[in-house]
Amino acid sequence: MTHVKLSMAQALNQALRDAMRADESVLMFGEDVGALGGVFRITDGLTAEFGEQRCFDTPLAESGIVGLAVGLAMNGMRPVVEMQFDAFGYPAFEQVVSHVAKMRNRTRGRITLPIVIRMPYAGGIGGVEHHCDSSEAYYAHTPGLTVVAPGTVADAYTLLRRAIEFPDPVIFLEPKKLYWAKDEVDLTVAEPGIGKAVVRREGADATLIAYGPTVPVALEAAEAAAAEGRQLQVVDLRSIVPFDDETVCAAVRRTGRAVVVAEASGFASVSSEIVARVTERCFHSLAAPIRRVTGFDIPYPPPKLERHQLPSVDRILDAVDDLQWDDR
Amino acid sequence: MSERSEFTVESGSVEQRLLPSAEPVRLIDQHGVAHEHPQYEMPAAQTLAGGYAQLVTGRRINDQAGALVRQGRLAVYPSSHGQEACQIAATMVLGAQDWLFPTYRDTVSIVSRGVDPIETLTLLRGDWHSGYDPYEHKVAPQATPLATQLLHAVGVAHAARLKGEDTVVMALCGDGATSEGDFHEALNFAAVFRAPVVFFIQNNEYAISVPLSKQTVAPSLAHKGIGYGVPGERADGNDLAGLLAVLGSAVAKARAGEGPQLVEAHTYRVQAHTNADDASKYRDDAEVTPWLERDPIKRLDAYLTGLGVLDDEAKQEATRAAEKVADALREGLMQEVQPDPAELFEHLYTTPTPQLREQAAFLADELAREEV
């Protein structure tokens, strides 16, 4: 397949299809993923193509879904499960934290769990409460989990294929507001893999560090800044754990200034981790403290107030303006 | 035959006490014909007439809310169209001192409890996460994370017992929610603490796209009480009379100190899960059609008309009253309300943290700059 116009939802669907064709042990299950094809249609047509043995609805219980995946993986399967929404993954938290994350370590590497937990994630779709959580920090904070979040259509395909092939459990965060974003893409398992960040846009003046849903916002901000004569570099993390210190620090060293852009609340978050790591490693290259544009430290707001929670181009540009340009 | 031991269960008596009846209790069938039941009595005609008016209003709320979604006035609406008898019965059997624990689908039940319809729909309108004062009518905030509210219901009921209050808690959930761990924990806790809770499952045959047959292979959802020592009962969920009899009896038992009760209503979700759902992906219209004939309003209409309790005048009156509620709903939801962004920070803690104060000031400043 060369260069087709696809939405992120379609690219994810194709990744599942191709992974299931390539490997019979790949199973897809969760709530409403069968006949309905998932509430976001990511599993559309999989039951029709692969049968109910390989793509199936479970009883409605997230802890059950993840716990079942652990057992299946212990016995040779590669389960891919869907948590219907970020906040509905919480009933499975016990299984994720106590077993999925720890199994390999507690058995001294004897049991590995090649499980992918897919999650429609974050906000920007006007969803009512419990449908827009940015829960990456809970997972990133849990040793043993690999956490990825695609920010482009092409990467959605590549990262999901790689997550399914990955030997260890992966939390796969799908930015739901990007599900319908379309792009001209070449569906191949491209480089780089999990654990690598990429520079999406070059720029010498300051670096924006983004992941998942904030990648397009950061790129938009860079576009706007260019119009005002300031060149912003944009780094897309892709992989939160493992964290690509090398690429991120090299990027920040090139510009000496940085802003981290994330939807999640800022307190004790992935964004605060990024600031800490980069500061520890690049202190002498920094011309200003690293700024963050994040969600407020509040539960995700109702639809009519959600725009106040989301990082905007204006907030990013204000933060860039604040990077002590006059005080070198 | 094994010998009796301390582990022997007196199965006959246990079954009698805990098992639901073989058939869902139905006092009025879909043609409006009354049937005697050995255990349950037909509610008084005047009670049913009052219920009829509420059903008509409930249906009108469902349909009006559906229209308002299409006009962009509500973010989403999970309708209880066809389930109105369950919605109304759940509150008709409660006293002012009792509590209701509703889900996202139970708008009609909440309104029937006396909560203002506009306040009820604040959540689904997208204004705020809950719009009413839970203490005013003893209605908990609508729960979306499935089955989680059932444990809160047990806690409220247990506190009432500790305080010596005469309170029963009506806890609502769907068939899908019975698969969640919290459902089972709630039943067990309630039984162990003898908490006065009536767990009321509206089995509408679907959890979004998943039919009941994929949810459980239990003989019925009411059977799920047995393992916890909670008596179960089943009722025709489209028969207001049967529901009032069964739920009324469950409330009375819980109030009398007999512990929690489990009631399953057999009904059907005639519309899609919400406006955002496409039911044609997973079920045929042919499956829905017979359920339209089992409509809860039609049969009560036929029964009460036959009794001579409901004449054209009374029906018109019920329709007028329902129209008034629908008008108020339309009017209220057509008004563009912009919730105050400052509230985002106000109610998170009793005393806002210094960080939240800073963030509130940041937002206020940003909004002030937007205005110029």
Ligand SMILES: Cc1ncc(C[n+]2csc(CCOP(=O)(O)OP(=O)(O)O)c2C)c(N)n1
């Ligand atoms: C813990 C949790 N998981 C998933 C969901 C998403 N979800 C919302 S409603 C629903 C189906 C619920 O079905 P049921 O309990 O039968 O109630 P009904 O919607 O039919 O009234 C699902 C899966 C949720 N709200 N909470």
